[in-house]
Amino acid sequence: MIATPDRTPLAREFFDRPVLEVAPDLLGRVLVRVTPDGPIELRLTEVEAYDGANDPGSHAYRGRTARNDVMFGPPGHVYVYFTYGMWHCMNLVCGPEGRASAVLLRAGEITEGAELARKRRLSARNDKELAKGPARLATALDVDRALDGTDACAPDDPALTVLTGTPVSPDQVLSGPRTGVAGDGGVHPWRFWIANDPTVSPYRAHAPRRRST
DNA sequence: CAGTCGATTCACT
């Protein structure tokens, strides 16, 4: 029998812990995204931790800028960035305010509103691919820079909320190097995923771009 | 102010 997911929103205290503690604890939690067309829900299956100014792989490594401003703010808020000229990726800010750490939401299983997600992910060949990868996840949930800074712990702001869900037991959590992270940032096993879950994205090492001209 | 590159995805060979 399958346990019923707990629909209680996660409190801010949940996110106000070291990012390496929060990241694996997010697996199995449920993200609720309320769009104009209706709600979409996603069960998190893969995440990555980024630890602020100490972490060469983090956007916060070189200090506070207009783009990463939200990372330096209070935990429990959403940091969304735009990359490769086409895609958005979303994070949840962790740790004490000013630490600038965050968890990248890399993949999940759509558990509600799949018909809405399919409309936004026309290239997906099956439902397991709807949110398999960080940019796919953001696309499926209709997340872009407009949601940057959204408080995911505020019940009065339903745009994006994280519910308690059904956390997975620690022996179901695997870890390894982060995907696509360059240089020193790639050495840490700060990617976490649920063992044998079909919605987890494949690992890829960082690929430096070839020179043009 | 020009050059470089990205926490990626997709189409194609």
Added chain:
DNA sequence: GTGAATCGACTGA
């Protein structure tokens, strides 16, 4: 497996 797509942020001069 390989290369293109596509643009804003950041860097260094």
